Amino acid sequence: xxxxxxxxxxxxxxxxxxxxxxxxxxxxxxxxxxxxxxxxxxxxxxxxxxxxxxxxxxxxxxxxxxxxxxxxxxxxxxxxxxxxxxxxxxxxxxxxxxxxxxxxxxxxxxxxxx
Numbered sequence: 007x008x009x010x011x012x013x014x015x016x017x018x019x020x021x022x023x024x025x026x027x028x029x030x031x032x033x034x035x036x037x038x039x040x041x042x043x044x045x046x047x048x049x050x051x052x053x054x055x056x057x058x059x060x061x062x063x064x065x066x067x068x069x070x071x072x073x074x075x076x077x078x079x080x081x082x083x084x085x086x087x088x089x090x091x092x093x094x095x096x097x098x099x100x101x102x103x104x105x106x107x108x109x110x111x112x113x114x115x116x117x118x119x120x
Contacts, residue, residue, distance in 0.1 A: 031056065031057050031058070031119070032054045032055065032056050032057070033054060033055065033056075033057055033080050033081055033082075033083060033117065033119065034054055034080070034081050035054065035079045035080035035081045035083075036051045036052065036053055036054075036077075036079045036080065037051060037052040037055055037076070037077070037078055037079070037080050037085065037115060037117065038050070038051045038076070038077040038079065039051070039063065039073040039074065039075060039076045039077070039112075040073065040074055040075040040108070041063070041065045041066050041071060041072070041073045041074070042065075042071065044074065044108055047074075047075070048065070050063065050064070050065050050073065052080075052115075054080075055080060055115075055117055056117075057080075057083060057117045057118060057119050058116070058117075058118060058119075059116065060088075060092055060093035060114055060115075060116050061114060061115050061116070061117075062091045062092065062113060062114045063112070063113055063114060063115070066113055067091060067113070068091075072089070072111035072112060072113055073111070073112055073113065074106075074107075074108045074109070074110060074111050074112070075105070075106065075107065075108050075110075076100055076105070076106045076110065076112060076115070077104070077105040077106075078100045078101065078102055078103065078104055078105075078117075079102075079103065080102065080117055081102065082102055082119060082120050083102050083117040083118060083119055083120060084099065084100075084101055084102070084117070084118050084120050085099070085100040085101075085115055085116065085117045085118075086098070086099055086100070086115065086116050086118075087100055087106075087110070087112035087114070087115045088112055088113065088114045088115070088116075089111060089112055089113065090113055090114065091113045091114050092114060093114045093115075093116055094114075095113075098110055098112070102120070
C-alpha cells in the first residue's frame with residue numbers, strides 16, 4: 007500500500023513540474039529609449055531585461071504618448087518593438103546593436119535570445 011502511495015506521489019510531482027511554464031531569463035545589457043517631447047526628450051532604459059516576455063515601457067504605459075529612438079544593447083538578442091501595449095499593433099524588428107530613429111514609436115518590447 008505504501009509503495010502505491012509513493013509511486014502516485016512521484017507521478018503527481020512529475021506532472022506538476024511538467025505543467026510549470028518555463029521562466030524567462032534575464033540577459034545582460036540595456037534596452038534604451040526616449041520618451042516625452044521629441045524636441046526635449048527624456049531617456050529611459052530597461053536594465054538586464056527578461057527575455058521571451060512582453061515588457062510594457064513603464065514611462066508610457068497607460069498614457070497617450072509613445073517611446074521612440076530604441077537602442078538594443080542587450081547581448082545577442084533580437085528585439086521586436088510594438089506600437090501598442092502588451093505587444094500588440096505594428097511590430098518592428100531591432101537587432102542587437104541597432105538603433106532606430108525617432109519616427110519609430112512603440113509602447114512595448116519582446117527580446118529573444120538569438
